[in-house]
Amino acid sequence: MISISVNGSVHELDVEPDMPLLWALRDVIGLTGTKFGCGKSLCGACTVHLDGRPVRSCILPVAAATGKRITTIEGIDSPAAKAVREAWLALDVVQCGYCQSGQIMAAAALLTADRDPSDADIDAAMAGNICRCATYVRIRKAIKQAARSLAGGA
Amino acid sequence: MAGSNIVNESRRRFLKHGIGAGAGLTLGVYLPVATAQRAAAGPGKAGGEVIASSDFSPNAFVRIAGDGSVTVIVKHIEFGQGTYTGLPTLVAEELDAAWEQVRVEAAPADASRYNNLFWGSSQGTGGSTALANSYQQLRQAGATARQMLVAAAAQAWGIPAAQITVRQGVIEHADSKRRGGFGEFAALAATLPVPEDVELKTPDRFVYIGKPLPRKDSPEKTDGSAIYTQDIKLPGMLTALVAHPPRFGASVRSFDAARAKAIRGVADVVAIPSGVAVLAQDFWSAKKGRDALTVEWDEGEAFKRGTDEIMAQYRELARRPGTVARHDGDANSALASAHTSLAADYEFPYLAHAAMEPMNCVVKVNAESCEIWNGAQLQTGDQYAVATLLGLPPEQVKINTLFAGGSFGRRANPQSDYVVEAVSVAQAIDGRVPVKLVWTREDDTRAGYYRPMYFHRLQAGLDNQGKLVAWQHRIVGQSIIAGTPFESALVKDGIDATSVEGASNLPYAIPNVAVDLHSPTNPVPVQWWRSVGSTHTAFSIETFIDQLAAAADRDPVEFRREMLSEHPRHLGVMNLAADKAGWGKPMTPGRARGIAVHESFNSFVAQVAEITRGDGGSFTVDRIICAVDCGVAVNPDVIRAQMEGGIGYGLSAALAGTITLKDGIVEQGNFDSYPVLRINQMPAVEVHIVESDAPPTGVGEPGTPVVAPAVANALAAATGSRYYRLPLEIGSSGRPPA
Numbered sequence: 107m108i109s110i111s112v113n114g115s116v117h118e119l120d121v122e123p124d125m126p127l128l129w130a131l132r133d134v135i136g137l138t139g140t141k142f143g144c145g146k147s148l149c150g151a152c153t154v155h156l157d158g159r160p161v162r163s164c165i166l167p168v169a170a171a172t173g174k175r176i177t178t179i180e181g182i183d184s185p186a187a188k189a190v191r192e193a194w195l196a197l198d199v200v201q202c203g204y205c206q207s208g209q210i211m212a213a214a215a216l217l218t219a220d221r222d223p224s225d226a227d228i229d230a231a232m233a234g235n236i237c238r239c240a241t242y243v244r245i246r247k248a249i250k251q252a253a254r255s256l257a258g259g260a
Numbered sequence: 261m262a263g264s265n266i267v268n269e270s271r272r273r274f275l276k277h278g279i280g281a282g283a284g285l286t287l288g289v290y291l292p293v294a295t296a297q298r299a300a301a302g303p304g305k306a307g308g309e310v311i312a313s314s315d316f317s318p319n320a321f322v323r324i325a326g327d328g329s330v331t332v333i334v335k336h337i338e339f340g341q342g343t344y345t346g347l348p349t350l351v352a353e354e355l356d357a358a359w360e361q362v363r364v365e366a367a368p369a370d371a372s373r374y375n376n377l378f379w380g381s382s383q384g385t386g387g388s389t390a391l392a393n394s395y396q397q398l399r400q401a402g403a404t405a406r407q408m409l410v411a412a413a414a415q416a417w418g419i420p421a422a423q424i425t426v427r428q429g430v431i432e433h434a435d436s437k438r439r440g441g442f443g444e445f446a447a448l449a450a451t452l453p454v455p456e457d458v459e460l461k462t463p464d465r466f467v468y469i470g471k472p473l474p475r476k477d478s479p480e481k482t483d484g485s486a487i488y489t490q491d492i493k494l495p496g497m498l499t500a501l502v503a504h505p506p507r508f509g510a511s512v513r514s515f516d517a518a519r520a521k522a523i524r525g526v527a528d529v530v531a532i533p534s535g536v537a538v539l540a541q542d543f544w545s546a547k548k549g550r551d552a553l554t555v556e557w558d559e560g561e562a563f564k565r566g567t568d569e570i571m572a573q574y575r576e577l578a579r580r581p582g583t584v585a586r587h588d589g590d591a592n593s594a595l596a597s598a599h600t601s602l603a604a605d606y607e608f609p610y611l612a613h614a615a616m617e618p619m620n621c622v623v624k625v626n627a628e629s630c631e632i633w634n635g636a637q638l639q640t641g642d643q644y645a646v647a648t649l650l651g652l653p654p655e656q657v658k659i660n661t662l663f664a665g666g667s668f669g670r671r672a673n674p675q676s677d678y679v680v681e682a683v684s685v686a687q688a689i690d691g692r693v694p695v696k697l698v699w700t701r702e703d704d705t706r707a708g709y710y711r712p713m714y715f716h717r718l719q720a721g722l723d724n725q726g727k728l729v730a731w732q733h734r735i736v737g738q739s740i741i742a743g744t745p746f747e748s749a750l751v752k753d754g755i756d757a758t759s760v761e762g763a764s765n766l767p768y769a770i771p772n773v774a775v776d777l778h779s780p781t782n783p784v785p786v787q788w789w790r791s792v793g794s795t796h797t798a799f800s801i802e803t804f805i806d807q808l809a810a811a812a813d814r815d816p817v818e819f820r821r822e823m824l825s826e827h828p829r830h831l832g833v834m835n836l837a838a839d840k841a842g843w844g845k846p847m848t849p850g851r852a853r854g855i856a857v858h859e860s861f862n863s864f865v866a867q868v869a870e871i872t873r874g875d876g877g878s879f880t881v882d883r884i885i886c887a888v889d890c891g892v893a894v895n896p897d898v899i900r901a902q903m904e905g906g907i908g909y910g911l912s913a914a915l916a917g918t919i920t921l922k923d924g925i926v927e928q929g930n931f932d933s934y935p936v937l938r939i940n941q942m943p944a945v946e947v948h949i950v951e952s953d954a955p956p957t958g959v960g961e962p963g964t965p966v967v968a969p970a971v972a973n974a975l976a977a978a979t980g981s982r983y984y985r986l987p988l989e990i991g992s993s994g995r996p997p998a
């Protein structure tokens with residue numbers, strides 16, 4: 107049995123230790139908001155937070171996540187995440203939406219670490235997250251809008 | 261509206277069963293296909309692209325419940341392009357509903373009610389037709405529902421209907437100060453006869469059309485709750501991964517499942533026509549099982565050539581005339597006698613769609629029926645393909661259309677390839693349990709159904725005034741349509757319309773024009789890819805025109821303008837983009853602009869690309885100024901989003917997209933070998949929408965084909981070299997003009 111803590115709840119999983127966290131979340135626990143896009147840490151669709159830091163769950167063995175705080179799109183409610191989500195809604199960033207859980211997790215992590223990212227900071231932090239619908243223009247805009255709302259204490 | 265025929269489905273039910281508590285109004289609108297086409301197709305050519313025609317087609321689109329909610333049943337898939345927002349807007353507009361009370365539901369697969377009005381009797385999404393074919397149909401559905409609600413209120417209040425107003429979901433009689441919501445009158449409305457005639461709003465009365473209403477699908481796509489095929493889990497379901505042959509045309513000779521079956525979680529290993537399927541409790545176990553599988557392939561029929569050889573063959577073919585697609589005047593003689601003549605060869609690679617959600621499909625099969633969960637793009641085609649495989653009547657194939665994580669054409673597979681594969685797996689285990697077929701990224705990239713490779717040869721002649729007098733365009737590449745159910749409709753006189761679109765309808769006024777086509781065959785499966793033929797024709801035409809302008813010593817915008825006087829919508833977008841970009845104003849050294857204009861799917865797009873040359877062979881695309889004319893702009897924000905996304909998608913291919921084969925093996929797999937555009941490569945995008953009262957046309961595709969030629973023209977302006985090959989490689993600018 108492997109024990110992991112996801113969004114504040116502890117789950118005992120009867121899986122092989124090499125199963126990537128992504129599949130433990132999706133196929134075993136049933137949290138499907140975290141997406142599969144490449145399985146090789148190349149696209150960011152599977153981004154979750156491990157102790158607050160963004161990681162690619164598709165290459166992280168579930169055994170390596172024990173004892174850590176795992177947060178997924180379903181459970182994230184930090185001020186940065188709320189600001190990001192609000193900006194995402196205000197600007198209608200999404201298109202097909204499939205990459206967006208990962209984008210939002212990456213953006214929330216960025217704004218937690220850096221409350222006032224420049225364009226270059228945004229590009230650097232978000233370049234690992236592919237969006238095939240190319241919603242990048244709005245992602246940039248929404249991150250800035252979220253940064254402004256965080257700065258305003260909103 | 262003459263010729264319409266509307267049936268009140270809830271009344272029909274009421275007559276049969278009586279109304280239970282909470283019953284509401286459901287309207288089925290029976291709209292003659294031909295009328296709708298005329299109404300919606302407008303002056304463009306969409307109405308002429310109809311595949312078949314049938315007389316009356318029932319469509320049920322609106323449901324109003326006792327709680328006041330308005331559910332719009334959307335017959336088109338939502339995969340990012342905004343159908344779940346745009347189509348409900350049309351209903352809400354004529355119904356005068358409040359946007360907040362509108363919900364969206366996917367229509368079932370049923371072409372008798374939910375056919376694409378531009379496609380005759382087939383249900384499906386593609387060719388940027390979703391909003392265009394629904395424009396009259398859904399407004400009429402909304403207006404009809406409104407009129408019935410008003411009639412119900414008039415009856416309940418004992419006043420003439422003409423004194424009632426409806427605004428934002430509130431039905432009101434000002435004189436008596438009575439008001440009520442839709443829910444209060446839904447049950448009564450459901451018992452009333454359907455009006456023969458409803459009046460649609462004139463544009464000056466629009467409250468939603470033309471306004472940026474928020475997307476209906478944003479909330480669930482920002483909290484992880486939106487459900488895609490990948491997220492479906494049914495009781496007892498197994499996940500299947502399939503080992504596909506490494507080469508197109510190969511098949512399974514034998515396989516050894518012992519090691520795969522020893523993997524924990526693996527439940528079964530079965531051969532299917534397209535490979536060997538490993539079924540397991542979850543993806544990871546299935547993946548490990550597949551990795552442990554040994555398969556011997558029969559490569560007797562396998563395709564073992566490479567893309568270099570294919571291109572060499574195409575180049576050779578281009579030396580001979582092909583089948584004529586357009587013939588004005590005498591291009592040959594005009595070329596021979598031209599004052600100056602230019603020629604150029606262009607090469608385009610295979611492209612994978614690489615939708616963010618790799619292909620997948622969930623199926624449940626039993627003796628009498630089959631149920632499918634899929635981001636279905638061609639519901640009717642999928643129903644027939646599955647029905648044929650299972651020996652069922654097509655209507656026994658139930659399809660639940662889900663959100664798709666992109667498609668760009670891939671989920672509209674004419675052979676229903678991955679759907680049939682999923683059903684084959686379920687069939688191979690006798691329908692014992694539901695099956696979720698999942699492709700990995702590598703499976704998806706290597707499965708074929710690419711945008712075909714193409715070779716173009718262009719020749720043109722200028723007279724001594726620098727005017728274009730001759731144009732010869734030869735296109736060589738596989739037909740997407742040949743051998744598919746669409747062949748009879750889209751291949752005419754040996755010309756696959758999708759191979760020459762954009763070229764055969766060249767808008768420039770040139771007295772002598774010849775366009776011809778070779779459609780060689782090979783076993784690499786090909787398919788439509790966002791903006792289809794225009795992905796290549798826009799590039800060769802718009803870069804060659806630029807080169808000709810330079811040869812004539814003319815400004816590229818001026819040069820085009822002169823030849824577009826008969827095409828006001830091309831002119832309109834080109835002038836607007838040029839104006840907004842400050843065309844002609846000097847730029848700082850190392851920076852340059854390029855322009856391109858193109859019509860596709862009855863929409864007109866012009867783009868100005870601004871680039872900066874970097875060190876060595878590098879360059880950046882800084883900004884795209886885009887002008888679009890897509891008729892009535894139903895939702896300007898969705899149009900902007902589609903231009904932004906279409907530009908990113910086109911730029912991705914222009915900068916890096918290429919699928920190559922070596923000895924028949926696809927050399928790309930994941931995003932490391934098939935790189936796609938990332939945020940750091942995304943230019944700023946500025947979108948300007950031409951005001952228009954023409955019927956709305958599509959926006960999903962038309963933004964895509966224009967960006968590559970605009971960027972290539974900017975690069976040419978910066979470097980002095982011309983670019984004849986995609987993806988663009990600065991420093992190696994392709995073959996010089998032939």
Ligand code: FES
Pocket residue numbers: 141142143144145146147148149150151152153162163164165
């Ligand atoms: S699925 Fe993990 S990075 Fe792509």
Ligand code: FES
Pocket residue numbers: 200201202203204205206236237238239240241340616665666
């Ligand atoms: S919204 Fe479709 S991949 Fe990002």
